[in-house]
Amino acid sequence: IFEYNGSAIVAMVGKNCFAIASDRRLGVQLQTIATDFQRIYKIHDKLFIGLAGLATDAQTLYQKLVFRHKLYQLREERDMKPQTFASLVSALLYEKRFGPFFCQPVIAGLGDEDKPFICTMDSIGAKELAKDFVVAGTASESLYGACEAMFKPDMEAEELFETISQALLSSVDRDCLSGWGGHVYVVTATEVTERILKGRMD
């Protein structure tokens, strides 16, 4: 059921910046429905969440999270910190422990003093905090290998973009359920750059 729609998401930490990237394919098992499906959503300027797994649950979960974050913004009059948001996602997922959302979130944000924060969790909310990179989706095993090989600590935004793009494209090329290009967001303290990659369009 996690392999029904196909997905690949990766997030990497750089020097005072982070990058989060996803593939663009929406499929129904072997058939490709669309090649412009968005998996990474912006929660606020310095917080992004990518949702891998079943597309319908990703959409429902995103709507719930936006709702919760907007309420938080109204009550607290500020944006949520990434660590807090990760705990919120984890709690929401564990609420459905015995009838879960079939999603694997990847959360990436800039926390206090613009320190980059990334984490992923499984479909019932078990957080995995990492200092370097996190991956999710049908191509996750390839992504682990590619990221481990290509990652260096403290990369600047441009180099981070190149690294994450190469890691994503080479991994989805080995996975039939994900691909059809890539969507990369590179976020620094001052700006957010969104780029579309063209890879093997299959």
Place this chain on the structure above:
Amino acid sequence: MECVFGLVGKGFALVVADTSAVHSILLHKTNEDKIMVLDSHKLMGASGEAGDRAQFTEYIQKNVALYQFRNGIPLTTAAAANFTRGELATALRKNPYSVNILLAGYDKETGPSLYYIDYISTLHKVDKAAFGYGSYFSLSMMDRHYHSDMSLEEAVDLVDKCIIEIRSRLVIAPPNFVIKIVDQDGAREHAWRESIKDAPISAA
């Protein structure tokens, strides 16, 4: 199996569906309308379990009408699509509907649009889409011949190509199809493509 497909052209959107009502090996009728007209500028083509299809599309149609009565203005296509998705998503983990939907609409500000809504409520805005066994043929034909801003003649020509493919290659190909169009003048039936006509019912 039911074939529904649709595409967006220049200032219009087309939805095409077969018109056979099938129960296991028996073909009940060949003029079953599976594309519901939701309101003046929206079409909803549905495929899937027969009872769910009729009931769910009628439910959406009545709710779209209710919104217009309550608020005085019609829903946009995007809003109707998201409402439909919400209904399917809420029912998904209780008593799910097995209906796949193609929602086509025309809005004055944004023009024509087509939304793909899966039976498990995956929503995506698309230019061309198809459901059912016929999708294997119609999607490939559309991938080859579709381009953005097609004129009505070109689009209907492409639809005919898809229907010919389905008729010639699908083992239990539906005999008749209906083509409905939605553009700035509204949602209406455009044409039928019949290869079998039901015998007229003689007067009792």
